Amino acid sequence: MPPLLVAVADSVFPTLDPARGVLSGIGAELQLAAEPTLEAILRVAADADALLVTYAKITAEMIQGLTRCRIISRFGIGVDNVDLAAATSAGIVVTRVPDYCIDEVSDHALALLLAVARKIPFANAQVQAGRWEMAAVVPIHRLRGSVLGLAGFGRIPQLVAPKAKSFGLRVVAHDPYVPTEIFTRAGVESVEFPQLLKMSDYVSVHTPLLPETRGLFGADAFRQMKPTAYLINTARGPIVDEAALARALDAGHLAGAALDVMTQEPPVSSPLVGRDNVILTPHTSFYSEESLVDLQVKAAEEVVCVLTGRAPRNPVNPEVLQQRTA
Numbered sequence: 222m223p224p225l226l227v228a229v230a231d232s233v234f235p236t237l238d239p240a241r242g243v244l245s246g247i248g249a250e251l252q253l254a255a256e257p258t259l260e261a262i263l264r265v266a267a268d269a270d271a272l273l274v275t276y277a278k279i280t281a282e283m284i285q286g287l288t289r290c291r292i293i294s295r296f297g298i299g300v301d302n303v304d305l306a307a308a309t310s311a312g313i314v315v316t317r318v319p320d321y322c323i324d325e326v327s328d329h330a331l332a333l334l335l336a337v338a339r340k341i342p343f344a345n346a347q348v349q350a351g352r353w354e355m356a357a358v359v360p361i362h363r364l365r366g367s368v369l370g371l372a373g374f375g376r377i378p379q380l381v382a383p384k385a386k387s388f389g390l391r392v393v394a395h396d397p398y399v400p401t402e403i404f405t406r407a408g409v410e411s412v413e414f415p416q417l418l419k420m421s422d423y424v425s426v427h428t429p430l431l432p433e434t435r436g437l438f439g440a441d442a443f444r445q446m447k448p449t450a451y452l453i454n455t456a457r458g459p460i461v462d463e464a465a466l467a468r469a470l471d472a473g474h475l476a477g478a479a480l481d482v483m484t485q486e487p488p489v490s491s492p493l494v495g496r497d498n499v500i501l502t503p504h505t506s507f508y509s510e511e512s513l514v515d516l517q518v519k520a521a522e523e524v525v526c527v528l529t530g531r532a533p534r535n536p537v538n539p540e541v542l543q544q545r546t547a
């Protein structure tokens with residue numbers, strides 16, 4: 222029998238050794254496409270047993286050209302670059318890795334909270350410019366007893382909550398789809414969205430980007446927040462209406478913001494750039510050396526599962542697996 226072949230459509234990693242290591246366990250060979258185009262990907266993927274992909278578009282046309290592929294495994298959380306309907310009708314299971322960076326993103330959200338609360342970037346800029354004085358950073362409020370409101374209570378904010386609590390913050394969250402037991406177990410109060418806006422000293426955004434959450438943080442939301450409150454977004458840029466945020470900051474509806482994600486990345490002529498009370502990081506929440514290894518290992522493990530006849534951990538179209546066993 223020829224060795225199993227796993228094609229890689231595109232890669233952003235310095236090395237594919239972590240994935241290669243996992244796949245060598247089933248004697249599978251890894252072949253990376255020369256470039257992320259239809260022709261170049263099909264050159265390595267047409268006869269491959271599995272396809273790993275990062276950002277390359279896996280179109281219906283490409284899927285039609287896959288003769289043996291049983292799994293398309295994404296190095297990442299979302300699968301919007303894969304034509305899911307085409308994969309499903311071709312009987313190919315599509316998988317994702319939803320949990321490779323939850324430690325990193327929850328740390329980053331808390332790092333942003335601490336940075337805005339203690340005004341670290343601003344204070345640093347003052348000292349670097351020769352001002353060594355407390356007056357420049359007044360006022361700073363005590364964290365203990367302050368309220369952190371989490372918009373969404375999925376995997377990441379469930380890790381933010383205990384970290385924030387260790388600083389003495391009271392944590393509330395709004396997530397209409399999470400059962401009460403999860404809130405109770407976490408010691409987090411479940412609140413309605415308007416209540417969260419009204420009572421929070423820090424609001425941290427953790428919902429997915431959906432039609433219902435696009436622009437969720439807009440002029441109306443900002444008007445309901447405390448004028449001393451800070452907004453933190455490590456989720457997806459378009460959940461926050463950035464023009465409305467700039468106007469709300471100018472109007473004093475909230476005190477500041479810290480964003481790891483923006484609607485346009487990198488930002489071009491954003492009204493949020495250049496403000497003392499806004500911290501921006503370049504969509505790096507997910508990143509650590511360890512999280513990237515984890516991502517490769519977990520995506521490759523999905524391939525191993527499917528090629529050895531076991532169910533993958535995170536299929537996006539599990540109906541394909543049911544059809545196979547039926």
Ligand SMILES: NC(=O)c1ccc[n+]([C@@H]2O[C@H](COP(=O)([O-])OP(=O)(O)OC[C@H]3O[C@@H](n4cnc5c(N)ncnc54)[C@H](O)[C@@H]3O)[C@@H](O)[C@H]2O)c1
Pocket residue numbers: 298319322323326372373374375376377378395396397398399427428429430431433434455456457481482504505506507508
């Ligand atoms: N900045 C980064 O590098 C980075 C990395 C990973 C994830 N993310 C983003 O972080 C966010 C959270 O990720 P996660 O792993 O916790 O997601 P998750 O899938 O575990 O949870 C999402 C939660 O949002 C809830 N939700 C859906 N619609 C809602 C609404 N209208 N109001 C309130 N809650 C709602 C769902 O019920 C679910 O509990 C996502 O937007 C994800 O894309 C960012």
